[in-house]
Amino acid sequence: MPTNDNHVSGLINITVPDGKMAELKALFAGCYKETKAGTKDCLYYGFQVHENKIVSREGYKSADGVLAHLGETKAHLDKLVAIVGGGGLEIHVMGPPRELEKLKEAMSPLGTKFYDTDRGCMWFGGMDEGPDTHVTIVPYFTVPDGKMAEFKKGFESFYEGTRNGTKEVIYYGFAVCENKVHCREGYKSADGVLAHLGDVKEQLDKAVGIVGEGGLDLAVMGPAKELEKLKGALTPLGAKFYETDAGSMWLPAGATEMKVGGQKLDWESLSFSLHETRCHVRYTHKDGKWDDGEEVKSPYLNTHIMANVFHYGQAIFEGQKIFHCKDGKVRIFNDKGNYDRMSRGAQRMAMVDMPPELFHTAIDRAIRANLDYVPPYGSNCAMYVRPNLIGTGAQLGLGPSPEFTFIVSVTPVGSYYKTGKLTPIPCIVMDDFDRAAPLGVGSCKCAGNYGADVLPAKLKKEQGYPIGLYMDPKEHRYIEEFNTSNFVAITKDGKYLTPDSSSVLGSITNLCLEQLAKDMGLTVERRKIDFDEEVETFLEVGAVGTAVVITPIGSIQRGSKKHVFSPPDTLQKLHDKVRAIQVGDAEDPHGWMREVSEQAGVTLTPTSTTGGYNTGGVQ
Numbered sequence: 001m002p003t004n005d006n007h008v009s010g011l012i013n014i015t016v017p018d019g020k021m022a023e024l025k026a027l028f029a030g031c032y033k034e035t036k037a038g039t040k041d042c043l044y045y046g047f048q049v050h051e052n053k054i055v056s057r058e059g060y061k062s063a064d065g066v067l068a069h070l071g072e073t074k075a076h077l078d079k080l081v082a083i084v085g086g087g088g089l090e091i092h093v094m095g096p097p098r099e100l101e102k103l104k105e106a107m108s109p110l111g112t113k114f115y116d117t118d119r120g121c122m123w124f125g126g127m128d129e130g131p132d133t134h135v136t137i138v139p140y141f142t143v144p145d146g147k148m149a150e151f152k153k154g155f156e157s158f159y160e161g162t163r164n165g166t167k168e169v170i171y172y173g174f175a176v177c178e179n180k181v182h183c184r185e186g187y188k189s190a191d192g193v194l195a196h197l198g199d200v201k202e203q204l205d206k207a208v209g210i211v212g213e214g215g216l217d218l219a220v221m222g223p224a225k226e227l228e229k230l231k232g233a234l235t236p237l238g239a240k241f242y243e244t245d246a247g248s249m250w251l252p253a254g255a256t257e258m259k260v261g262g263q264k265l266d267w268e269s270l271s272f273s274l275h276e277t278r279c280h281v282r283y284t285h286k287d288g289k290w291d292d293g294e295e296v297k298s299p300y301l302n303t304h305i306m307a308n309v310f311h312y313g314q315a316i317f318e319g320q321k322i323f324h325c326k327d328g329k330v331r332i333f334n335d336k337g338n339y340d341r342m343s344r345g346a347q348r349m350a351m352v353d354m355p356p357e358l359f360h361t362a363i364d365r366a367i368r369a370n371l372d373y374v375p376p377y378g379s380n381c382a383m384y385v386r387p388n389l390i391g392t393g394a395q396l397g398l399g400p401s402p403e404f405t406f407i408v409s410v411t412p413v414g415s416y417y418k419t420g421k422l423t424p425i426p427c428i429v430m431d432d433f434d435r436a437a438p439l440g441v442g443s444c445k446c447a448g449n450y451g452a453d454v455l456p457a458k459l460k461k462e463q464g465y466p467i468g469l470y471m472d473p474k475e476h477r478y479i480e481e482f483n484t485s486n487f488v489a490i491t492k493d494g495k496y497l498t499p500d501s502s503s504v505l506g507s508i509t510n511l512c513l514e515q516l517a518k519d520m521g522l523t524v525e526r527r528k529i530d531f532d533e534e535v536e537t538f539l540e541v542g543a544v545g546t547a548v549v550i551t552p553i554g555s556i557q558r559g560s561k562k563h564v565f566s567p568p569d570t571l572q573k574l575h576d577k578v579r580a581i582q583v584g585d586a587e588d589p590h591g592w593m594r595e596v597s598e599q600a601g602v603t604l605t606p607t608s609t610t611g612g613y614n615t616g617g618v619q
Contacts, residue, residue: 002122008095012056038072041065046248063102094175121173132248135222165199168192190229262372267379270414280409308391308401315447316345322383325584337508345444424554428465434473442503485543
């Protein structure tokens with residue numbers, strides 16, 4: 001499965017003066033020696049030769065690797081420049097804009113052309129360490145004035161054809177410099193090149209049509225035996241064939257797998273907000289069965305305008321978190337509980353159910369495909385997972401959708417509390433709105449429940465209350481829940497108190513906190529809570545849920561009366577216990593953490609020795 005291709009590559013084009021080829025080739029060995037012994041950021045490196053032209057084909061993890069390499073091979077490069085003269089060198093560098101900026105001071109004086117890589121560029125996986133035998137196509141399109149937007153519009157169809165095509169692709173993507181577009185593409189063999197040309201023939205024909213005659217400059221680089229296989233197909237396009245030198249290397253850095261934290265985001269500044277990742281996982285249920293699912297790069301869903309979800313609201317979702325733990329493992333917090341809740345929601349909403357294996361496998365696929373977006377242990381961050389089941393079948397009348405789509409998307413998120421210390425916030429009772437009807441769908445994590453809260457939450461925030469508390473819809477007497485979180489109170493006599501109501505969404509986090517409260521010796525009561533009668537018995541109050549575990553409530557306003565609570569003490573201890581379990585700083589006595597499978601087709605193994613999942617009260 002492809003990952004974002006953020007590597008920095010260089011094509012150093014050298015025009016060799018007559019009689020100087022042997023002298024230049026004599027420099028190859030020294031360059032190879034310094035490269036192999038030098039920076040560990042080099043992915044691949046080697047020379048390609050065609051008539052009186054030499055190209056140094058180079059790839060690095062980052063701009064820092066390029067700069068390090070320039071220093072390591074400076075003596076050889078100086079000799080090379082001296083041989084070819086000032087006009088004999090043309091350098092093209094491709095990479096993400098932020099990496100290219102680091103190179104401009106050092107490389108602009110050499111006349112370097114900088115090509116910004118497109119965000120859709122894909123890395124499919126490296127090769128084994130050793131001789132570099134990969135084959136590259138090196139097309140440059142000269143785009144006519146006014147045609148760049150049209151040309152770029154075709155990028156996604158190229159990416160789609162590449163993702164769904166030959167498995168011989170190593171890396172693939174577009175890079176742009178002024179009116180020039182370069183497609184940076186590498187393949188394991190000539191067979192991969194030929195297969196790819198078939199996979200994207202329609203797209204390529206359109207691209208050539210846009211640039212017109214003379215608008216495509218094409219070169220191909222690879223071992224001599226591989227180039228021979230390509231001459232029949234590519235010679236008519238005017239391709240120049242560059243033979244790879246035997247000393248060319250594929251280095252260890254290019255063979256490494258995706259790792260946790262590999263995106264190297266600014267974890268410290270990460271907030272609890274959407275951050276685009278590589279892809280999501282999508283399954284479709286149609287004609288009575290689920291398909292095999294797929295990893296989809298595009299964050300958009302092409303759906304019929306009469307899809308059930310738009311008109312009759314068949315949409316349920318979950319919220320979960322993934323953690324990189326102290327022992328180096330990647331684990332998810334209590335997703336058995338999330339599956340159970342989604343399954344109950346699907347039954348209530350007349351939606352298709354799914355086997356637990358599909359639910360967990362989909363989550364693991366999404367995490368594996370975006371593993372480098374998982375924040376590393378110690379960053380105080382997590383990966384948020386959003387499973388989503390929606391009715392995507394088209395129909396006019398009210399009824400269950402004939403088709404359903406299950407999507408799992410992920411995003412890295414920061415901690416709401418950067419220091420780990422809980423900060424109380426003010427709350428107001430929502431006496432002018434109801435969240436759910438007594439016999440309605442309040443207990444389901446369906447989209448409609450949240451839609452009903454958008455306006456009330458907006459109005460209260462404008463009044464200075466970041467969170468609101470709903471009462472029961474029948475009498476407005478008993479506590480239900482906060483906007484998006486369960487209600488919890490620590491009473492003055494040491495009880496953990498939370499509402500029991502058929503219209504409250506059962507929080508997975510709340511159930512786990514209940515169990516930990518029992519472990520701490522607290523009495524746990526789940527019952528009706530009369531707000532006016534009992535509010536003075538509350539010592540601490542908290543809103544609990546996946547996003548922040550616990551948000552302490554400093555005060556609750558109802559009418560003209562304001563009830564103030566103590567700073568979090570017991571709630572802070574409960575919060576810290578959950579967080580310690582989640583990241584592996586403490587034992588997981590109740591088996592809530594599941595290790596993410598490294599293979600497709602997950603085997604569900606509990607982390608406790610109870611013989612099954614202990615969900616701390618999840619039914």
